[in-house]
Amino acid sequence: MFKWLDPYAKPQVLFATLLWWQRGLMPLSIVVLLLGTIWGLGFTPADYQQGDSYRIIHVHVPAAIWSMGVYAWMAIAAFIALVWQVKTAQWAIGAIAPIGAVYTLIALFTGAAWGKPMWGTWWVWDARLTSELILLFLFLGVMALQNAFADRQTGDKAAAVLAVVGVVNLPIIHYSVEWWNTLHQGATITKFAKPSMDPSMLWPLLICILGFALLFGALTCLRLRTAILQHEAHRPWVRQYVEEQQDAKL
Amino acid sequence: MSHIAVFRATLERELKLLARQKADWVNPLLFFIIILTLFPLGVGAKPNLLREIAPGVIWIAALLSVLLGAERQFRQDYRDGVLEQLVAARAPLLGYSLAKIAAGWIGSGLPLILVSPLLALFLGLSAEALLAVVLTLLLGTPLLSLLSALGAALTLSADKGGILLALIILPLYIPLLIFASAAVEQAGFGLNYQAQLAVLAAMLCVALALVPIAVQKALKLNVG
Numbered sequence: 001m002f003k004w005l006d007p008y009a010k011p012q013v014l015f016a017t018l019l020w021w022q023r024g025l026m027p028l029s030i031v032v033l034l035l036g037t038i039w040g041l042g043f044t045p046a047d048y049q050q051g052d053s054y055r056i057i058h059v060h061v062p063a064a065i066w067s068m069g070v071y072a073w074m075a076i077a078a079f080i081a082l083v084w085q086v087k088t089a090q091w092a093i094g095a096i097a098p099i100g101a102v103y104t105l106i107a108l109f110t111g112a113a114w115g116k117p118m119w120g121t122w123w124v125w126d127a128r129l130t131s132e133l134i135l136l137f138l139f140l141g142v143m144a145l146q147n148a149f150a151d152r153q154t155g156d157k158a159a160a161v162l163a164v165v166g167v168v169n170l171p172i173i174h175y176s177v178e179w180w181n182t183l184h185q186g187a188t189i190t191k192f193a194k195p196s197m198d199p200s201m202l203w204p205l206l207i208c209i210l211g212f213a214l215l216f217g218a219l220t221c222l223r224l225r226t227a228i229l230q231h232e233a234h235r236p237w238v239r240q241y242v243e244e245q246q247d248a249k250l
Numbered sequence: 251m252s253h254i255a256v257f258r259a260t261l262e263r264e265l266k267l268l269a270r271q272k273a274d275w276v277n278p279l280l281f282f283i284i285i286l287t288l289f290p291l292g293v294g295a296k297p298n299l300l301r302e303i304a305p306g307v308i309w310i311a312a313l314l315s316v317l318l319g320a321e322r323q324f325r326q327d328y329r330d331g332v333l334e335q336l337v338a339a340r341a342p343l344l345g346y347s348l349a350k351i352a353a354g355w356i357g358s359g360l361p362l363i364l365v366s367p368l369l370a371l372f373l374g375l376s377a378e379a380l381l382a383v384v385l386t387l388l389l390g391t392p393l394l395s396l397l398s399a400l401g402a403a404l405t406l407s408a409d410k411g412g413i414l415l416a417l418i419i420l421p422l423y424i425p426l427l428i429f430a431s432a433a434v435e436q437a438g439f440g441l442n443y444q445a446q447l448a449v450l451a452a453m454l455c456v457a458l459a460l461v462p463i464a465v466q467k468a469l470k471l472n473v474g
Contacts, residue, residue, distance in 0.1 A: 082467065130424075131424075134421045134424050137417075137420075137421040138421055140417070141417055141418035141421060142418075144414055144417055144418070145404060145405070145408070145414065145418055148405065148408035148409055148410060148414050149407060149408050149409065150407075150409060151407070151474075154407060154471055154472060154474070155408075157471040158404045158405070158408075158468060158471060158472070161400075161404060161464055161467055161468050161471075162404060162418055164464070165400065165422070165461075165464055166421075166422070168422075168425075168456075169421075169422075169425075172425055
C-alpha cells in the first residue's frame with residue numbers, strides 16, 4: 001500500500017492529481033446538491049406534524065453529519081502528518097479546518113432556525129447542541145493555533161497534535177443524544193436498523209448527504225492545491241505552472 | 251538516562267522551586283478563593299441560589315485557576331535553554347513531561363483540594379455534596395493539569411501564547427466540567443454519583459496514558 005501511496009506525498013504529483021479530482025468532483029457535487037435540494041424542498045410530501053418546516057433537514061442533517069466527518073478526515077490527515085511526517089498531510093489540516101468550521105456553523109444555524117418553530121426556542125443547552133458548539137471551538141482552535149507561530153512549520157505540527165487530541169470529542173457528540181436524554185432527538189437514519197423515515201423523504205436526504213460529502217471533497221482539493229502553491233512558491237515547477245496559467249489567460 | 255531517573259530529577263527540582271517560590275502555588279490558590287468570594291457578592295447572598303449554583307461555580311473557579319498558572323509551566327525552561335539541552339542530549343522527554351505535570355498538579359491542583367471543603371461550606375453545600383466536591387476535584391484536577399500542560403507545550407513558541415492557550419484548552423475541559431458538576435449536583439440531592447466518578451476516573455486513566463506522549467511531541471516540535 002505504501003509503495004502505491006508514496007508518490008502522492010510529493011507535492012507536484014499530488015497537485016496534478018488534485019486538479020483531476022477537483023474537475024470531476026466540483027460539477028458532480030453541484031449537480032447532486034441541486035438534485036437533492038430541489039427534490040427535498042419541492043417534491044417530497046409535507047410532514048404530518050411539522051408541515052413544511054421539516055424540509056430544513058435536507059441542509060441540517062448533512063451539514064451536521066459532515067461536520068463530524070470533516071473533523072475525522074482532518075484528524076486522519078493530522079495523524080499521517082505526525083507519524084509519517086508527510087508535509088502535504090500537514091498542509092491538508094489547514095485546508096480542511098475552515099471547511100469543517102463552516103459546515104459546523106451551517107449545522108448550528110439551521111438547527112437554531114429549525115428549533116425556533118419546533119421547540120419554541122433558538123437555543124437550548126442540550127447535550128448535542130453543546131457538543132456541536134465545542135466542535136466549532138475545536139475547529140477554530142486548530143485554525144488559531146496554526147496561524148499563531150512565526151515559523152509556519154511549527155504551527156502546522158502543533159495544529160496536527162491538537163487535531164488528534166480533539167478526536168475525543170467525536171464520540172461524545174455522536175452518543176450525546178443517547179447518554180443525556182435531552183431535547184434533541186435520536187438518530188433517524190442508522191446503518192443497521194430500518195430508518196424511521198418514509199422512503200419518499202429519505203432518498204432526497206441521502207442524496208443531500210452525498211452532495212455535502214462531494215462538496216467537501218471538491219473544496220478540499222481546491223484549498224489543498226492553493227496551500228501547495230503557497231508552500232512551494234519557491235520551486236521551479238510552481239513558477240512554470242503560474243506562467244503557463246498567465247499565458248493561457250493572454 | 252532512563253525515564254525514571256529524569257522523572258525523579260525533574261520532580262525534585264520542581265518541588266524545590268515550588269518550596270522556594272511560594273507565589274507559584276499561593277497565587278492560584280488566592281485566585282480560586284477570590285473567584286468563589288465574588289459569586290455571593292455578584293449574585294447576592296441568597297443561600298438557596300448559591301447552593302444550587304455551587305457545583306458549577308467551584309468547578310469553573312478550579313478550571314480558571316489551573317489555567318492561570320499553566321502558561322508559565324514550560325516557559326522558564328524554554329527561555330533559559332533547559333529544554334533545548336534536554337532535546338539536544340536526547341534525554342527522555344516523557345519522564346520530564348510527567349514530572350512537570352505532577353509538579354504542576356502539586357502546585358495548582360492539590361491546594362485547591364485542601365481548601366475546597368472550607369469553601370463548599372461558604373456556599374452552603376451539604377456534607378454529601380462536600381464529599382463529592384473533594385472526590386471530583388481529586389479525580390479531576392490531575393486531568394486539568396495534564397490538559398493544561400498539553401496546551402502550554404503546544405503554544406510554547408507561539409506569539410500570543412496566553413490567550414491562545416485558553417482558547418484551545420477550555421473546549422477540552424468541557425466534558426470534565428459536565429461530569430464533575432453533575433456528580434456534585436447528584437450528591438446534593440442525596441443520590442448515587444458513582445457513575446460520574448467512574449467516568450471521571452476513566453477519563454483520567456486515558457489522559458494519563460496518552461497526554462504525556464502528546465506533550466513530549468509538542469515540546470519537541472516547539473524546540474525544533
